[in-house]
Amino acid sequence: MGLTHIRTPKNFVLEERLARFGTAIEERPEAYAGRWAEACWPLGSGHAGGAHFDAVHLDLGCGKGAFLAESARRAPQDLFIGMDIEPICIAYAAQRIVEDGLTNALVLPRGAGALGRIFAPGEIAAITLNFPTPYPKRHFAPRRTTTVDHLLAYRRIIAAGGTLTLRTDSQPLRDYTLIQLAAAGYEVLWSSDDVRREHPDTPASEYESRLAAQGATVWGVCATPGAEPTRDQIAQGRAAEQSLMAYLPDDLESLPYVPLGMEAAVTNLINRRRREAARERA
C-alpha cells in the first residue's frame, strides 16, 4: 500500500476475494454519476423509488477500509464510498464492508483521476484523504492527491458548503497542502498539528493506528471551496510543487518523528551536513 509496497499474503487469491465480496464493489461506477444517493438506497436491493441517502461521502485512497467502515456504521443515513487504485485494498475494504453487514458503504477500484467521470458536480458532501501516499520527491509531486490540479477537480464534485479533510503523519505534506489549498481557492476551516487530540471522535484509519504506535502525530487540515481561484493563484500552486524536504524544519537532528517515506532522505541529509561540518572543522 502506498510507499510500503503491498505484499500479497499467503493463500490470498485476489480474483477469488474480489468475487466473494463483490456485492460491496462497483466495477462500473461511471454509470452512476449524479445518482449515487438514490441508486444505492438501500444498497444491494436495487432502486426504491424516490428514497435516497442524505449525503454521499468519499474516502479517497481508502486502503483496507477501517475508516470507511466505521464512518458508515456511525451514520447509517449517509452513503460512504471508498476509492483506491490498489486491487488488494479494494478486496480487503469490500470484505470488511460485507463482514460488518454495512448497507451504506461500497468501494470503487478507481483513482483520483477518474473522479470527474464518476461523480456529478456537487454530488459529494465530504472528501477525506487519510494518510495519502506523500510522494516526497519533487519528480513525483504531481501524483500527490493534494496538488492544486487535484484540488481543482475536487471542487467540481464537492457540494456547496462541503468539505475536504486531510489527515497525515507528515507535517511537510500538511504544510504543502495548505499552500495548494490557497492556490485552488479553498477556505481553511481548521488546521491542526494534533488532529487526534483536537478531533478525538474521528475514526482511526489503518495507517493512523499503525503510525501512531510508531510515535506519529496526526497533522491535518479541513477546507471548503471558496471563490474560484485566478490563473495566477493556480500557477503559484504549480510552481510550489517541490520536494517535501523543503517543508521540514532546519534542525533535522531533533525531529521527534520522520514522516513515512522520508526516512532515507532525512538520514542522507543529516549525514551530508555532518560530513560538511567535519570538512569545515578540518
Ligand SMILES: C[S@@+](CC[C@H](N)C(=O)[O-])C[C@H]1O[C@@H](n2cnc3c(N)ncnc32)[C@H](O)[C@@H]1O
Ligand atoms: C498510505 S495508504 C493509506 C490508506 C488509508 N487511507 C489509511 O489511512 O489507512 C495510501 C492509499 O492511497 C492509495 N492511492 C494512492 N494514490 C491514489 C490515487 N491517485 N487515487 C486513489 N488512491 C490512491 C494507495 O493505493 C493506498 O491504499
